[in-house]
Amino acid sequence: MTDMDEFRAAVAAWAAGGPGGPARDLAARLPVRTAVLLEGRSDVAAVEALAARRGRDLAAEGVCVLSMDGATNAARHARLLGPPGLGLRLTGLCDEAERDHYAQGLARAGADPDAFFVCVADLEDELIRALGVPRVEELVEAQGEGRALRTFLHQPAQRDRGPRQRMRRFLGTTSGRKIRYGRVLVEGLGTAPVPAPLDGLLNSLPAGP
Template sequence: MTSMDDFRTAVTAWVAGGTGDTARDLAARLPVRTVVLLEGLSDVAAVEALAARRGRDLAAEGVCVLSMYGATNAARHARLLGPPGLGLRLTGLCDDAERAHYARGLAAAGADPDAFFVCVADLEDELIRALGVDRVEELVRAEGEGRALRTFLNQPAQRDRGPLPRMRRFLGTTAGRKIRYGRVLTDALDPARVPAPLDGLLASL
């Protein structure tokens, strides 16, 4: 049985230079109506975690949540998946610093250049501010990484940073950690304090 994971894999191969035949076939068979373009896998984890909390099965709704592995890939994804390619609706979530990549990429593909939601710094920053640094530290300890966090915070390079920048940096220091905490932090959110970009994205789908 085909799945949205198969479609994601096929799109990644297409973007890398493949023919796109498998992606086209899967898009018609599933079918897919919307693609959420995200910068990385930690963003995918957060979006999927919030959708699950709200009782939504995005794949069953025809929504593909897709990591582009970097905002600079927005133009190629938009060209292949948007009006010139599969004709799918495009939306997404990005960091403010990467806003131009999204806007230019979607506009060049004939898609709505404003059809995405912007985080002030990045999604990790939004989640940490929504939860508070103390709560995030509790979650890190609950995940068994209290010692790793203490070691990190005692490094000389971290002493001049504020609590929030230090925590953001910690989440990005080990491969896979941002993905893991994308889900952990989202699951811990108070329903009334979901970051506006993430909340807006889910509401738009």
């Protein structure tokens, strides 16, 4: 476990009602300057994969990318990590449906309520649109899940969904799959444009210690 992993674990324990001392000590020692608030671990995987593609070490730059396990936890994390707590700069990425949780949570903590980036549906949908469904199918095949995808697509419940909606649904059907494909889809972008919310988020993080 890296120091940044320890900090993330300490923040999770603090947000769950534990003591804040461990997180405060680690934040000062690392030091952490910015917290990127994300809804889930698949978003973390995607952000970290894009940073790696661009040769950035976010942990070394004092940037903590963390999952809040749901947008409804934005206010609590903003209070602990923002101006009332550790005083970190806050930013993040969320789905359009969860925009209010982020805006209100950051505002109540005295942080910039607009300091986050919004996906139309969710980050997986943004990546599927950027790649195109045929390219995503190639990536799924390369991961050894082509047969599972074909079986899924032939289910009666999928017949009335469009190709992109079916692919989104497939990525969320098995525990851990969304997390793995958060990385796989970003690494598979190649020369395709990076989805604007993800690109904007990374560009908003100042490089350097």
